[in-house]
Amino acid sequence: MCRLSAITSSDYFSPMENIHALETMKEGHDGSGLGLMLKDLGGPFAEFKSFPVLSAVCSNKGLRDLEEYMKAHGFKEKFTWAPSIKNVPGIERREHYIAKVYDYPESYRDKPMGEKEDLLMNTRLALRCMGEPDGSLFVFSFYPDVLTLKEVGDPLQVGEFFGLEKSDVKSKVVLAQGRQNTNYAIYLYACHPFFIQGYGTMTNGENTAFVPIREFLMGRGNPGYMGYNSDSEVFTHIMHYTNRTLGYPLPYYKDIITPMKDSEIAGRSDAPALKLLKKSLRPLCIDGPNCVIGFTPDGTVFMVQDSKKLRPGIVGGKTGKYALMSEVCGVDSAVPDRDKSTDIFPMKYDMVIIAPGAREVKVWNQLHG
Amino acid sequence: MESAARLDQNHQLSIKEFPYIIKWREDRCTRCGRCTAVCPVKAIEPAVNTQRTVTSEGSSPEPKVTRRLTHVVKQSMEIERYCIGCGSCALVCPTEAIFPEYNFQHKFYHFKNKGGIPYMRGGRRNDPSVSTLDKLKFTRISMLTDPALDAGRHEFRIRTLLGRNLPAEHLPIRVEGGKLITIPGSFVPPVREIYPIRIGSMSIGALSPHMWEGLAMGITYLNEVEGLPVVMCSGEGGLPPSILKSRYLKYFIIQIASGYFGWDEIIRALPDMIEDPCAIEIKYGQGAKPGDGGLLQAYKVLGLISKIRGVPQFIDLASPPTHQTKYSIEEAVAKMIQSMSMAWGFRVPVYPKISGTKTARAVLNNLARNPYAAALCIDGEDGGTGAAYNVSMDKMGHPIASNIRDCYLDLVKQGKQNELPLIAAGGVGKGGNLAANAAALIMLGASAVDIGKYIMQTAAGCFGDEYNRCNVCNLGKCPRGITTQDPKLYRRLDPDKVAERVVEVFKAADVELKKIFAPLGRSTELPIGMSDALGVADKDIADRLSISYVC
Known part of the structure; x- marks a missing residue:
């Protein structure tokens, strides 16, 4: 099963910390891929906080197409970062791994953030459509203060390949997934974490209800609900749909993906609304053994899972730094000097929420709301 | 010589x-x-x-x-x-x-x-070949990354929704203090949570009093003792006043069909009703005899039936093929659903039932635009009947599998698959595989299934089969006492035994559904439209239903 490693911190840290944590969970992934998603960026990106970062892997042709497209659509390049690639046996090097910071087209500069987000998503989708048929261009995210790196291979080797040990790229939140390939082809777009308009999530466990959920999401009229090269991409989109489109507060994500029994709902102060949600969003019940870890646009990090998850994820740390991992050894690696007695193994009704800054962990209980 | x-x-x-x-x-x-x-x-x-x-x-x-x-x-x-x-x-x-x-x-x-x-009879299509539903199997078994569940020990919630589910965007809720609260005074269409296998429409006239009583007792027991919210439909011909004014009415779907038989009694009983019915089914068609109205032959129009239906004894009761007061399905949807909803203060889901047909999608699209339509029930060609021309039964109609699949995928295209439940009927359990057929239809996109012939066979030992065995339901001569109004015959049937069997049948089906859902890893919600779980060893069927071909 895929291994998940998320860290949220009050200080900037290197994504290698996540990769080292993944290394301790090695027996759980097969080295079929590493996905890294960094939020609240430091290092060279620190001065570009409000400008969108486009994370892509491409060939020479793909890069040309990308640059032409961006220019034609009024985006002005402000900064380009590329990892210093070190050849590692077993990892096939592609021509370009890039993160480009752009300024918005002039007509969008004064527009509200919602409209800017739509522009960024539509641009990402357009680039994806251009590059997907011939594999010349993969775009993972295009959003302010978010950087994504993905490659096929063993996580530690991929980290070495990207030269992350010596890199100055740091951030305050990192999601990392070591992939255990299941039903789906080893393909960059199938690699977690997934991203849409400020929301990033990664998951382990196979998604049994994938097809009905995918069909439901694709009928919501949002062009961003596409792709689905992995069954886990739906978890990101469900979060986006409920939190951004419907405007529900974060904990309702738990109520939607793992709805309670009516008798349990009756005990909540918001029971009348919850009963309506349960019916209207019935197809989004994940009904499977999944653990979801992710972040929202404001940098809040969360962990949630279905009661069928046989081995729950774990959250541990200390004020200023918390790790949300699929295995306890990962937390030991990321925050070894914590008080282990305060470790949290979220149970079936729990949603762990850590606000930006990583000052404290909140466990929201679904029974009490 | x-x-x-x-x-x-x-x-x-x-x-x-x-x-x-x-x-x-x-x-x-x-x-x-x-x-x-x-x-x-x-x-x-x-x-x-x-x-x-x-x-x-x-x-x-x-x-x-x-x-x-x-x-x-x-x-x-x-x-x-x-x-x-x-x-x-x-x-x-x-x-x-x-x-x-x-x-x-x-x-x-x-x-x-x-x-x-021409030859007239009861029963269903005389086709003993293996049905499409029986050819479908469940091929997505959870292994390794998502372990299968324990059907015996895990908690399952096998329920479905009957009624119009509002899209989340239209729910009357808003955020206040970090919580969602409902906006008072807003209309939310009634939605019932029921068991996904229902007893379909069979009238108290087509069925003998003992058979009907047995079914009614059976579902009441299932609801009140076993906690399985199984509901049954009255068929055309009303309900006995004792049910209409009882607290058990909530377990019944009342059907209104083109003859409006029984509706004088129902309307008169309205002020005295202490419970709402589960739903109202408007019958526009029947899978066994598409394009034909209901038919109760004179042999069966005796005392009780003539009273409930408000007609003289010993006359053929033939309902017209369409609702005569309606010009079109659009008008029917607009007026009939509206008036039925109004009769019960918009507290009861109202939905039409049609026979399986190539034009089902047109009906569906019409309903999808009508915010008061609570569901669509489609009755396939293998549905049964108490009386029809043999030619209608054997040669008319549309198989349910592709009909329900087409309709579901149409709803998916519109993003409305959760708003308008589809109910599949006609041939469910034909080969004795009730749970498997029901689960297959659910995975093709049905929210629920109806059974008729199956429950007669399993609960009362109906002799009928696809070799035209017996099938004299129309003549009132049913040797088992199931479809007759002749006291000499229906006295053979013990309603208590029928009820007991109804309970056994549903409890067994519930276990079998768990045995199907558990290996798929599903337990919380019904796997509606989970078509990736289905496979079939027939390429044409696989292509037609957009499911996997396996061999």
């Missing part, structure tokens, strides 16, 4: 023309007469034969001829008295001396149109 023209029997049918041939063993028969007395169609009768015996005694042959009269059981050669193969004779025979045998070479249909009247 005598010329053929003078053969007295030349215009009679030979035994080989008949669908069932009585096998009678003289050596076993005690001549008790039970078989001839019980035969519902008088296909057999006692007769006297002369028997010639040649004997010889002594050392040299000295043949002696003796003739004696012997009593036999004889099969009628009259087409009106054809053996229906019900096997009642075998059931009552104390010495196993008699049984009907199916004759694959019969030419019954060539002759069953005497007087220019």
Whole structure:
């Protein structure tokens, strides 16, 4: 099963910390891929906080197409970062791994953030459509203060390949997934974490209800609900749909993906609304053994899972730094000097929420709301 | 040799023309007469034969001829008295001396149109081949990354929703203090949570009082004791006043069909109702006889039925094929759903039932735009009926599998698959595989399924099968007492035993559904539209239903 490693911190840290944590969970992934998603960026990106970062892997042709497209659509390049690639046996090097910071087209500069987000998503989708048929261009995210790196291979080797040990790229939140390939082809777009308009999530466990959920999401009229090269991409989109489109507060994500029994709902102060949600969003019940870890646009990090998850994820740390991992050894690696007695193994009704800054962990209980 | 023209029997049918041939063993028969007395169609009768015996005694042959009269059981050669193969004779025979045998070479249909009247019968399509539903299997078994569940120990919630689910964007809720609260005074369409297998529409008229009572008791027990919210539909013909004014009304779906039979009583009972019915089903069509209205033949219109339906006794009750006051389905949707909703203060889901048809998607799209339509029930060609022309049953209609799949995928395209539930009927459990058929239809996109013939067969031992066995539901001669209004016949049926079987059948189906859902890893919500779980070893079916071809 895929291994998940998320860290949220009050200080900037290197994504290698996540990769080292993944290394301790090695027996759980097969080295079929590493996905890294960094939020609240430091290092060279620190001065570009409000400008969108486009994370892509491409060939020479793909890069040309990308640059032409961006220019034609009024985006002005402000900064380009590329990892210093070190050849590692077993990892096939592609021509370009890039993160480009752009300024918005002039007509969008004064527009509200919602409209800017739509522009960024539509641009990402357009680039994806251009590059997907011939594999010349993969775009993972295009959003302010978010950087994504993905490659096929063993996580530690991929980290070495990207030269992350010596890199100055740091951030305050990192999601990392070591992939255990299941039903789906080893393909960059199938690699977690997934991203849409400020929301990033990664998951382990196979998604049994994938097809009905995918069909439901694709009928919501949002062009961003596409792709689905992995069954886990739906978890990101469900979060986006409920939190951004419907405007529900974060904990309702738990109520939607793992709805309670009516008798349990009756005990909540918001029971009348919850009963309506349960019916209207019935197809989004994940009904499977999944653990979801992710972040929202404001940098809040969360962990949630279905009661069928046989081995729950774990959250541990200390004020200023918390790790949300699929295995306890990962937390030991990321925050070894914590008080282990305060470790949290979220149970079936729990949603762990850590606000930006990583000052404290909140466990929201679904029974009490 | 005598010329053929003078053969007295030349215009009679030979035994080989008949669908069932009585096998009678003289050596076993005690001549008790039970078989001839019980035969519902008088296909057999006692007769006297002369028997010639040649004997010889002594050392040299000295043949002696003796003739004696012997009593036999004889099969009628009259087409009106054809053996229906019900096997009642075998059931009552104390010495196993008699049984009907199916004759694959019969030419019954060539002759069953005497007087220019085409063959009419009850039952369903006489097609004994393996149905599409029975060809579907569940091929997505959770292994390794998502371990299968324990069907015996895990908690399952096998329920479905009947009613119009608002899209989340239209829910009357808002955020206040970090919580969602409902906005008072907003209309939310009624939605019922029910068991996904329902007992479909069979009228109290088509069914005998004992059969109907047995079903009603069975579902009441399932609801109140077993906690399985199984509901049943009245069919056209109303409900007994005792039910209408009782707290049990919530377990019944009341059907209104084109004859409006029984609705005087229902409307009159409205002020005295202490519970709302589960739903109102508007019947526009029936899978067994598409384009035909309901039909209760005069044989069955006796005391109780004439009272409930408000009609004289002993007349054919034929409902028109369409609702005569309506010009089109659009108008029906707009007016009929509206008026039925208004009758119960918009507290009861109202939905139409149509027969399976190539045009189902047009109906569906119309309903999808009507915010008051609570569901669409589609009755496929394998649905049963109490009375119809054989040609309608055997040759008219549309299979349910592709019809439901097309409709579901249409809803998916519109993003409305959760808003308008589809209910599949017609041939569910035809081969005895109730849970498997129900689960397959659910994975193709149905929210629920209806059963009719299956529950008659399993709960009351209905003899009918796809070799045209019995199928005299229309004549009021049902040998099991299921579809008759003749007290002599329905007294044979013990309502308590029927109820007991209904409970057993649903409990068993519930276990089987868990045995199907558990390996798929599903337990919280019904796997509606989980088509990736289905496979079929027939490429054409796989392509047509957009599911996996497996071999």
